[in-house]
Every structure is written in structure tokens, then in C-alpha cells.
Amino acid sequence: MTNGLDIIIAGGGRVGFQTAEILANRDHDVTIIERNERIVSEIADEWIATVIEGDATNPEIIEQAGIERADTIAALTGETGLNLAVCLAASELDPGIRTIARIGRAAGTAYTRFVDAVLFPERAGARVAANEIAGSDVQTLADVTGDLDIMLVRVAEGAPAAGKQLTEVRFPAGTLVVSDDDGHRVARPDTTLTPGNRYVVAVEPDVADEVMNLMRG
């Protein structure tokens, strides 16, 4: 089967849109539910995801987003209560779905009784800001680069590049395999891409899908 996930994102604002963009670049299938007509039109211009215009708490709208085929739903609007309601409604419609809710304050594990995961974007942003202020270059490497994605990729069994040495694999221009498989050495031409091991890879967004295909199958 394809390794791309089928993802629904409720709320196409700043957090929702950025998330959708990153996921779409990684070859996942994203559907956005957005209430505001102006934002819907802005997302459509970017051409990254199918957009359903409507209220994400309305079961009919959730169904139109293709809930029965989706692997994950992430409620990323700015309202914690609404996000939880969307996740609960989604689990009700499709009990197998993975639910993720954006929350507005640090709440520990309290909400994970209702949803599979919570995220607190303000906290994540604050961590980056703190790193930046403290001047710790290494930790923020992934965040200071412009469009470049630094990713940790596990080579899948049976992928085209699995078990091959780096010299044997023609990665598209705009790709750099950074680390050796044990993570202690910088990758050399004779580095073998062992299935099951993880590699740090720097890629430009437009070739990310090809790199994923080669390393993940």
C-alpha cells in the first residue's frame, strides 16, 4: 500500500494551513475543513489540499471530508473546546480514526482520555524561541533553514534504495544524506542504507516525494 496517509485537518488558519502544507509536501493526502470563505479561497490558491467549506463540528461536513477513508483527523482551530468536539464527533463516526486536538494551554495528559494526541503550538513555538535566544545553533538547525527540510527517515524494508550504498542510488538534485546509520558519522559514498535504520536527510521540498519513494518505497 502507499505510505501516504489520508489526513483531515479541521481549521485552515495559520497552524492548520502550515501543517497541511508540510504534510502535502511529504506526499500525504490532505483535506481541510474551513468555515471562513475568505480563508477557503486563499487555501485554494495555494493548491495543496481539497477544501470543504463548512463547520467542522457538523457530522455531515466531516463525512464530506471523507472520514471513512481517513487515517487521522487533526482539529487545529484556535478554540480548544471546538477541537475536542470535532475529535469526539470523528471518533463517533469512525472509531478507528486517530484524533489529534490543538489545545490552548498546557493541560498535561488530561485530554488524552478523549483524543489520541494533543498539541500546544504556543509551547512548541516558545521552545524554538528559547533555543534561538539561548544561541544553541545545533538544536535549531531544522528551524533556521528556509525551505529546506531536515528529516529523520527510516529506510523501509523493500524500498528501492534499501540495502544499497549511497553511490548506487541516484537521489534527485537537492538531496543530501547527512548521517551514517549509527548516527555518529557523516555519511560517506560507501554508506549503506540499511533497512530499519534511520538517517538524517536534508531535502528541498520539491524533491521530497522522490526521496520518500526511494527510501520508503
Added chain:
Amino acid sequence: MSGSQTRAPEAELGLLDATMIGMGAMIGAGIFVLTGLAAEIAGPAAILVFALNGVVTAFTGLSYAELAASIPKSGGGYAFVREIFDDLPSFIMGWMLWFAYMIAGALYALGFAPNFLELLHVYGIVPPPDQVGAVVLPVIDAGVPLAFLLAFVAVLGLVLLNAVSTAASGSVETIFTIIKVSILVVFVAFGLASPMFSGAEFQPLFPEGSGAAAILPAMGLTFIAFEGYDLITTVTEEVKNPRENIPKAIFVSLIVTVIVYLAVVTVAIATLGAGGLADAGEAGIAAAATSFMPTGLPIIQNGGALIVFGAVFSTLTALNAVVIASSRVAFSMGREGQLLPSFGQLHHRYGTPFVAILASAVVMLGSVALPTQSAGNMSSLFFLLSFIIVNVAVIRLRRERPNMNRPYEMPFYPAPPLIGIALNLILAGVLVEYLIRTDPLALVLSAAWILLGGIAYFALNRLRAQPTRSPTDTDTEVTPEAED
């Protein structure tokens, strides 16, 4: 295949480039290869045949425009249907579309060969095409028709090219298309000016015996001439402001193509006559050109050679386009788990969808053994069927997801998709009826392909039900072996 699945950050193609991709695919081989065959069936009414096919296709064009604007995926028809339908219907769509492109490839290769021979003939290298016999191959000790051999070599060459290198697209395609259209404009201009045109004879419009009814089978055969605008939707991500430009590009390319076709067919029939055109078959336009183009020109000697060159060039570029298009459908199906996973993998060394290209090549190479007319009929039939599904997809999407954002909405919904379904069904029905009478082989092969698809679908489902990894492993081993 670079950038075929994700959205590329830089949208580089403008409205002109997108239009040219559609026109380039349409004004490829269809006009050169099929005009003679259409004249054979419908007589001077071949002009009407092309005009009406343009109208029929326009309804499906509206559906493509709406889907392409609202579903941000670059896969073309299969990707849209996959988004809207369950497993089985989308598999059938992909399976049929894949076949349609492959047979179209065979058709273009078969159109390339006689035109190439004609080009050689113009310069006196070989005798006239109809006198070229068979080449005797000492190795297998049997005669192989030269035209067949040429078609085979053309497919093989382009398949190998695409298997080991990711082809450039976009701006190159624009230049190619401008060359093709310019050559046809020269053809039309000289044709209109030639003395043969003033004495043009379009009567009787319909062939004797069958009358106006002859139009329908000719439409079925030449339907494939308008296949190509759908390829615009395979590059949507690279187009600037896609939700406006994609629908525009589809319509502009369709309209311009219809105009070019009508001009070319009118001139061809006026100068060579429907009978002469029919006799020339796949090289009809080339034969018409050599009849009126000036001779004794510097360098190229015979003006007709320019048109013949246009035919050779167009059939080759169109063949290249469908080699890419067919492998892209197979690749997407592999990615979606609707074919073996190896179809959806890039080759680790060449960066191309190697397995998908090779699989497409096998069918294409086998199909060049078909008569040109059968290839045209079969690919038209499968395009008609898959276009029906595209129209149904629009209706289904509107019903099931009324709140989906649709940057482009077709006017007068639901009339266009319903009319599109009805017209495509009628043409498909007429074509099947025509095949029963004249070409049972094509019909049997078509049915066999669908049957094979059914077997493949259920076999694949069985395979997926078992958690064993053996099928994937055996297939990935094929790739490195083929590389050396």
C-alpha cells in the same frame, strides 16, 4: 516524473504553456494518422466528423476543468476518480485509461512508420510506401514488414529513453507544439492557394450506400484525436494560478485544436479528394501535401517534405507523450496499491518509474502488430469509456460533497456531464456495433483486457489479504537485474 505527486513550490507554467501541453498532445498524431482513415469511412463528411467530436469532447472538458480546479492532485483522470470512487470503480478507470494510452502509443507508432517511409521516399531513398515490401531478416528467416519494424523500433527507443532519464517537459513542449502548428498553418496556406483547391469537390458529402450514418463510426475511430487536453491536468501543480488557468487552458486548447483540425481536413479533402485521402491511409495528410506543395526549393527540395516531416515529428512527440502518460497512470495505481507496489516505485538509479514504463512497453510493443484502424478503434473506445466515468465522477462529487470548495464550477450543471455521458455512451455503442461488424479482433482484445483487469484486481486483493511480504520482494529484485 519529477514533481508528479507533490506540489512544487515554484509554479512555472503560464496559461500559454498549459494550453500548449494540451494542444501538443492533441495536434500530435491524430490529425496526421486518422484523417485518411476517417475519409475512408465518411467521405468528405470527415470534416463534420472532426467538428462533432470536438463538441462531444467539450462536455467532458468541462468536467475535467471542474475536477482539476477542486482536487489538488496532478494525476489526471485516474487521480480524480480515485479520490471520489471506491476501490473497484477507480481500479477500472485506471486500468482502462492505462490501456487507452498504451494503445494510443501503438497507434502513433503505426502512424509514424508510413510517414517516415514517405519522408524517405520524397528524397528518393526508398521506393513509394506502397511498394516497400518486407525486409528479410536472415536471423529469424522470415519477412517482417518494414513499417511494422519501424513502429517497433520507435516504441522501443522512446521507452528506453524514458526508462533511463526523466524527460524535460514544459517549455520544450511549447516549442514542439509551435513547430507542429506552424507546419500545419503552412499546409493550410499553400492548400488554400493551390489551383486544386478552387476546383474543390465536397459532393456528395456522405459516402454512397451508408449515407449520413457513416459519420458515427468515423467519429468513434477519430475520437482519440481529441485526447490530450486531459494531459493538462497532469501538470496542474506546475501551473501558475491553476484554478483559473487550468479551465482556461482546457477550453482554449480545445477550441484552437478544433479550428486547426477543420482547416487541415478541409484543405486535405479539397486538394486530394476524399477518395485519394482514403487511399493514402495513415499518410493521408502527407500525400495531400506532396500533391500541391511547391517543388524545387533549396535544401528541402520538395515543399511537401516539410509537411511529411511535420507528420513524422508529430507522431514521435505524441508517442513520447503517451509513453509518459501511460507509465504515469500505472505508477499512480502502484502508489495507491491498485497494482503491485513495484509499479509505484522509482528506480533507485534512474529516478524513473521503471517498472511502470517497462510494463507499459510490453503492451505497446505487442500492439504495434495490430492494424492501425484497430489500434485507433480500441484506444478511442477506452477513452470514451473512461471519459464516461469522469463525467459520472463530477455528478457524484457534487452530490456527496456539496460543500467542497470548487474554484471553477461548470455552467448549467447538471446538463453538461449528463449530455457528456449520453454522447460518449452513444459513440461507444456505435463503435462496439461497428467493431462487431468489421473488426472482431479489436473487440475480443478489448474484452480480454477488461477480463485481465478483473483477474488482476481480485488476485491483488487476495495478495493483500495475506500479510506475507514475498510478492514485494520478488518484484524489487527485478529492478536491479534489468539495470545492467
